[in-house]
Amino acid sequence: MTDVTASGVxxxxxxxxxxxxxxxxxxxxxxxxxxALLLVMPLLLFLxxxxxxxxxxxxxxxxxxxxxxxxxxxFSKVIHEWDGEDLPPEAVFEVFxxxxxxxxxxxxxxKTIGNLATRVNYEIPGxxxxxxxxxxxxxxxxxxxxxxxxxxLDKRWENQHIWRTLQRISSNYTASFYLAATDRKYNEDNEIxxxxxxxxxxxxxxxxxxxxxxxxxxxxxxxxxxxxYLLATLPLRTSNxxxxxxxxxxxxxxxxxxxxxxxxxxxxxxxxxILVFTRVISEESRIQMIYNQTGTIVAMVHILLxxxxxxxxxxxxxxxxxxxxxxxxxxxTGTYSFIKVYFPQTIPGIAAGTLLVFILAIGYxxxxxxxxxxxxxxxxxxxxxxxKKTLNWSLGSALGAILLxxxxxxxxxxxxxxxxxxxxxx
Amino acid sequence: MTALDKLPAPGYIAYVVACIVAYLFxxxxxxxxxxxxxxxxxxxxxxxxxxxxxxxxxxxxxxxxLICTMIFIFLITPVLIIMPLSFNSEPYFSFxxxxxxxxxxxFSTRWYQDIFLFGMNDPNRTEGWWSDVWNNATWVKAAANxxxxxxxxxxxxxxxxxxxxxxxxxxxxxxxSAITSLLISPMIxxxxxxxxxxxxxxxxxxxFPFFPRGLINExxxxxxxxxxxxxxxxxxTVTATLTGFDNSLIRASKSLGANGWTTxxxxxxxxxxxxxxxxALFAFITSLDEVVAVIFLADVHxxxxxxxxxxxIREQISPTILAVATVLVLISIGLLTTLxxxxxxxxxLRGLSPG
Numbered sequence: 209m210t211d212v213t214a215s216g217v218x219x220x221x222x223x224x225x226x227x228x229x230x231x232x233x234x235x236x237x238x239x240x241x242x243x244a245l246l247l248v249m250p251l252l253l254f255l256x257x258x259x260x261x262x263x264x265x266x267x268x269x270x271x272x273x274x275x276x277x278x279x280x281x282x283f284s285k286v287i288h289e290w291d292g293e294d295l296p297p298e299a300v301f302e303v304f305x306x307x308x309x310x311x312x313x314x315x316x317x318x319k320t321i322g323n324l325a326t327r328v329n330y331e332i333p334g335x336x337x338x339x340x341x342x343x344x345x346x347x348x349x350x351x352x353x354x355x356x357x358x359x360x361l362d363k364r365w366e367n368q369h370i371w372r373t374l375q376r377i378s379s380n381y382t383a384s385f386y387l388a389a390t391d392r393k394y395n396e397d398n399e400i401x402x403x404x405x406x407x408x409x410x411x412x413x414x415x416x417x418x419x420x421x422x423x424x425x426x427x428x429x430x431x432x433x434x435x436x437y438l439l440a441t442l443p444l445r446t447s448n449x450x451x452x453x454x455x456x457x458x459x460x461x462x463x464x465x466x467x468x469x470x471x472x473x474x475x476x477x478x479x480x481x482i483l484v485f486t487r488v489i490s491e492e493s494r495i496q497m498i499y500n501q502t503g504t505i506v507a508m509v510h511i512l513l514x515x516x517x518x519x520x521x522x523x524x525x526x527x528x529x530x531x532x533x534x535x536x537x538x539x540x541t542g543t544y545s546f547i548k549v550y551f552p553q554t555i556p557g558i559a560a561g562t563l564l565v566f567i568l569a570i571g572y573x574x575x576x577x578x579x580x581x582x583x584x585x586x587x588x589x590x591x592x593x594x595x596k597k598t599l600n601w602s603l604g605s606a607l608g609a610i611l612l613x614x615x616x617x618x619x620x621x622x623x624x625x626x627x628x629x630x631x632x633x634x
Numbered sequence: 635m636t637a638l639d640k641l642p643a644p645g646y647i648a649y650v651v652a653c654i655v656a657y658l659f660x661x662x663x664x665x666x667x668x669x670x671x672x673x674x675x676x677x678x679x680x681x682x683x684x685x686x687x688x689x690x691x692x693x694x695x696x697x698x699x700l701i702c703t704m705i706f707i708f709l710i711t712p713v714l715i716i717m718p719l720s721f722n723s724e725p726y727f728s729f730x731x732x733x734x735x736x737x738x739x740x741f742s743t744r745w746y747q748d749i750f751l752f753g754m755n756d757p758n759r760t761e762g763w764w765s766d767v768w769n770n771a772t773w774v775k776a777a778a779n780x781x782x783x784x785x786x787x788x789x790x791x792x793x794x795x796x797x798x799x800x801x802x803x804x805x806x807x808x809x810x811s812a813i814t815s816l817l818i819s820p821m822i823x824x825x826x827x828x829x830x831x832x833x834x835x836x837x838x839x840x841x842f843p844f845f846p847r848g849l850i851n852e853x854x855x856x857x858x859x860x861x862x863x864x865x866x867x868x869x870x871t872v873t874a875t876l877t878g879f880d881n882s883l884i885r886a887s888k889s890l891g892a893n894g895w896t897t898x899x900x901x902x903x904x905x906x907x908x909x910x911x912x913x914a915l916f917a918f919i920t921s922l923d924e925v926v927a928v929i930f931l932a933d934v935h936x937x938x939x940x941x942x943x944x945x946x947i948r949e950q951i952s953p954t955i956l957a958v959a960t961v962l963v964l965i966s967i968g969l970l971t972t973l974x975x976x977x978x979x980x981x982x983l984r985g986l987s988p989g
Contacts, residue, residue: 240806247801248813251794251865258858259820262831269834431705438702442679452970453710459966460713461923463943464959468712470947471719471727471956478715481728486660486669510712542691571824573926578947588826595830595930605834608827619815619822628815631870 263612270385270605276377279314279324280307284378287371292398296371301354304374308346330600331373331384331394333407338364369396385606410590410607417587418614420505421569425516427509428565429558432516436557439517440524451521458514466578469507473497473579499581507575512568516561519630523557560630563622567615587611649673672707676700713963720745720956727951745957749773752954772942773958780938783853784921787860791917794861795868796910800902802869803876814869821866829930832859836931851933859927864917871916875909875980908980912973919969 221229277284283304290296296304311321325339342361349357358365376384376394387393387400391408395401402408435454439447457465472478480494489495497503527550535545573588580589587607594604622628652673657666676699680692723742724730732740751757753772767774801807802814820828836842836849836858849855883905887897925940932941939958946955 237806240804241808244801244804244807247804248798248807248817251798251817252813254790254794255817255820255862255865258832258862259828260816262835263823263827264831265835266827266831431708434698434702435705438679438699446679450706452974453706455970456963456966457709457713459919459970461919461940461959461962461966463923463925463940463947464716464962465712467943467947467955467959468716470951471716472712474727476726476728478728485662486665510708513709542694567822571826573824573826574944578944588824591826591830592926592929595833601834604830608830611824612827615822615824615827619819623811623815628811628818629873631818 266605267609267612269602270609271381271383273327273377273382273385273602274380275318275323275327276374277380278319279311279321280304280374280378283307283374287375287378290371290375292368292372292375295355295366295368298353298355301358302352305346305349305354305358308343309349312343312347327377328370328373330388330603331377332369335364335370338362338370372398385602386610388603389606389610410587413585413590414587414610417570420501420586421566424505424508424512424569425562425566427505428513428516429562431509432513432520432561433554433558436517436520436524439521440527441529454514454517457510458518462511462574463578465511466507466575469503469510470498470579473503473506498579499584501580501584503579503581504576504584504586507579508569508572511575512565515564515568519560519564520554520557523554523560527553556626560622560626563618563626564631567618567622570615570618571611649677672703673700675703716956716959716963720953720960722953722956725953727953727956745953748952748954749957749961772937773939773954776937776939776942779936780922780940783856783860783938784918786853786857787864787921788914788918790857790861791864791868792910792914795865795913795917796872796906798865799869799872799876799909800906803873803879805881817869818866820862825863825924825926828862829859829927832927833930850931851936853936855931856928856936859931860921860924861917863924863927864920867916867920868910868913871913872906872909875906879905905983908976908983912976915969915973919966922965 223232321343325336329336391403391411475494483489535549576586591604591607594600653670656669721741754770836855887901925944928941
């Protein structure tokens with residue numbers, strides 16, 4: 209290269225130390241890119257440990273359930289060879305009985321008969337007793353034929369369903385929690401079917417969560433639109449003053465606002481008192497507005513409203529007022545010029561606000577837990593219950609994964625339509 | 635000119651008629667005055683409409699302003715109503731007859747005293763009263779924990795967040811939108827999911843250096859969780875102050891012989907300071923208000939203010955919660971004021987129009 213430069217061929221401009229400009233520029237840009245990345249790297253690593261890996265762990269737990277192989281290690285290896293017809297062969301029964309006998313001795317968490325019974329009970333409700341009862345007596349079976357001996361112990365061992373279920377859970381990885389989370393199960397013939405209507409809880413709650421979130425988003429939009437318009441059109445001094453009324457609730461603790469709504473909406477609360485005082489309703493007909501869906505909706509609309517007002521306001525502020533005046537001067541009526549001129553320009557703000565409010569509403573936990581009663585609960589409350597109360601962690605994780613997928617889809621849409629860089633507060 | 639003059643003559647009559655109807659319907663003067671105020675308030679915001687504006691348009695504007703007034707009342711009432719309620723002398727969440735007639739006996743500060751007394755070993759002792767408060771009073775311990783977590787989480791979030799925002803605002807940053815989406819996502823992902831993931835991951839034994847038993851029930855676990863949740867706010871606010879940042883300032887500083895650190899300290903830092911502080915305030919308030927991660931990750935002794943409120947609302951609802959809530963609202967007002975002052979300063983610094 210230096211030869212070329214020396215010979216003075218045009219087009220190969222070099223820097224003072226003889227490196228071609230193109231190479232030098234590429235080097236400099238690469239260094240700058242590395243510098244920029246280096247600045248972001250600490251936070252990326254931090255979030256990897258504190259946020260990404262934990263969520264990965266949750267996703268992993270939703271398909272990973274090693275209880276079968278842990279409790280019945282040898283049985284899990286041989287049961288795969290069974291073709292699912294009739295009952296497993298005698299040899300499998302022998303391994304099963306020996307594994308059960310051994311497992312009875314175990315006290316290690318995750319390796320006891322109790323764990324196995326719980327795991328199978330998720331698949332076949334009511335089967336728990338079969339395992340705990342058989343485990344007590346299985347040590348008496350010391351010689352073959354194991355099949356007859358086990359069936360003599362309990363008739364239910366004759367049931368193919370039990371063995372097919374055991375075959376299914378003998379693998380470390382399972383999709384059965386996703387089936388459960390979508391109200392599906394395996395029937396006696398090993399086919400995937402809808403659960404009995406009585407046990408269908410998750411899809412209806414998920415549907416209700418989506419529906420309530422959509423409703424809350426819509427109410428927020430209805431309320432936020434006029435207020436944002438007012439804020440955007442008033443003189444700056446007045447609008448800054450009114451903006452405080454929007455920002456103060458935004459900055460106030462979520463729990464404080466939820467508490468305040470309990471004080472407002474309860475039967476002896478302020479709203480009911482005012483209604484009685486102004487004789488809109490009588491003393492006896494006080495309305496139950498809290499600890500049900502109404503409470504959840506009102507409190508959540510109040511809490512999420514700033515997330516709708518702020519993006520709408522920032523878009524409306526950029527719309528020049530003379531567009532409307534021009535439309536009017538061209539003969540359009542007030543309504544017509546609003547629909548044709550003003551409204552289309554606010555659509556970016558509407559998109560940003562609705563998506564943000566909807567995304568936040570889907571995952572809400574605190575407010576429904578406190579003011580939702582029993583019919584105002586959302587999917588997040590079910591997840592929390594599975595993690596903290598019933599301890600069915602895998603099912604909770606599967607539900608979480610489904611919720612996460614829904615949220616990420618909307619987040620992706622938000623990114624495409626609005627751009628995450630346009631997120632602002634105040 | 636009074637506000638009423640802005641109304642057209644029929645509106646003027648309509649207003650008076652509406653007030654009379656309200657009186658006839660409710661039968662009480664107080665309620666009538668309230669209604670008259672609410673429907674009269676929009677009049678003060680009615681702008682001068684052009685002379686060609688029709689009667690219908692004036693009425694339309696009035697209705698619009700009336701709706702806006704209602705919405706503002708909806709927004710602000712819950713926040714303000716807890717303040718007078720917290721001075722109730724009865725253990726109710728509602729105004730008593732005495733409070734309505736402004737009877738001094740109906741008001742008391744007992745719930746504010748209860749913030750200190752609740753959980754104390756012996757509230758009647760004279761010696762070592764304050765140390766008893768500090769060591770045993772539930773709310774005081776909760777406040778101490780809350781502030782400890784919030785301060786530590788804020789420091790972490792602000793440090794990492796500011797660095798990352800500096801990188802993200804560089805024009806040559808690769809994969810900018812993907813990385814930004816990832817860094818903002820703690821704000822988007824439902825808290826229950828984040829908390830569940832952390833609950834599983836932080837419970838891992840022999841994974842974290844210095845913490846062989848995992849990070850569950852440890853302060854560090856909560857601090858990490860809260861810092862994660864605060865990061866998006868710092869990124870958003872600092873990036874906002876960096877938009878429109880004049881990169882020639884950096885070149886000017888370098889050409890004057892300053893090294894990278896001096897440039898950062900003397901040129902970049904003062905400009906992004908308002909963004910950093912408001913981001914830090916956001917992170918602080920997020921942590922101070924966070925309860926889901928605490929419920930999932932903390933043991934029974936790591937009580938924070940929101941957690942105590944959460945269990946208080948669920949179990950024995952007492953006006954002490956209202957007193958605490960009032961204090962929290964006052965803190966919010968303080969933070970909001972600080973933030974507004976910072977915003978103005980930032981706009982002045984960047985040469986934007988003063989707010």
